[in-house]
Amino acid sequence: MNRNRIQFYPDVTLLNSLNSDAERFGVAISTLVTDILKRHYGLVPELTQTHSDLNVIVFSEVIEYISKLSQxxxxxxxxxxxxxxxxxxxxAxxxxxxxxxxxxxxxxxxGSKPFTKVAVNKDQNGKIIRSKNNAATYVKL
Incomplete structure (x- = not known):
C-alpha cells in the first residue's frame, strides 16, 4: 500500500478539537483526519462507518460484554x-x-481507562494465549 505523508500545522483551537475528538473516538489524530477527509471528498459511501465510528462502536460493545463477565x-x-x-x-x-x-x-x-480491569491472557512462559481463530485473548481481572 502506498503511504504518503503530509504535514500541516493546525492552530491551537483546531489542534485541541482534533485531540479531543481523537481521544473520544479512541483513534490517532491521523486516523481521525483521514476519516474526515475521505468523508469530505466523497471517497466513502455516505452511510459507511469510518474507522473512528467503528472504534467507538466496538469499544462500547466490548465494555458491555466485559461488564457481564466474571473475574x-x-x-x-x-x-x-x-x-x-x-x-x-x-x-474494494x-x-x-x-x-x-x-x-x-x-x-x-x-490496563487503562476504560479497560483497567482487563489484561492480556498469557501462559506461564509469557506468551499470549490465542483463540481458535488465532486472535489474542484477554481476561477480566
Whole structure:
C-alpha cells in the first residue's frame, strides 16, 4: 500500500478539537483526519462507518460484554463485539487493515481507562494465549 505523508500545522483551537475528538473516538489524530477527509471528498459511501465510528462502536460493545463477565473469564474481540467480527478483511478488493488497527488500539488500551480491569491472557512462559481463530485473548481481572 502506498503511504504518503503530509504535514500541516493546525492552530491551537483546531489542534485541541482534533485531540479531543481523537481521544473520544479512541483513534490517532491521523486516523481521525483521514476519516474526515475521505468523508469530505466523497471517497466513502455516505452511510459507511469510518474507522473512528467503528472504534467507538466496538469499544462500547466490548465494555458491555466485559461488564457481564466474571473475574477470570477469558474473551477475544471476535466474541466480545459483533461489529468487530463483521468487519471485512478486504475493502474494494484490497486488504483492509481496519480490523487489525482496532485490535491494536484495543491491545494498547488494556490496563487503562476504560479497560483497567482487563489484561492480556498469557501462559506461564509469557506468551499470549490465542483463540481458535488465532486472535489474542484477554481476561477480566
Amino acid at each position: 477470570g473469564e477469558e474473551f477475544d474481540l471476535l466474541s466480545a463485539s459483533p461489529t468487530y467480527a463483521k468487519i471485512d478483511m478486504t475493502y 478488493g484490497n486488504p483492509s487493515a481496519i480490523r487489525a488497527k482496532i485490535g491494536k488500539t484495543f491491545a494498547k488500551s488494556v
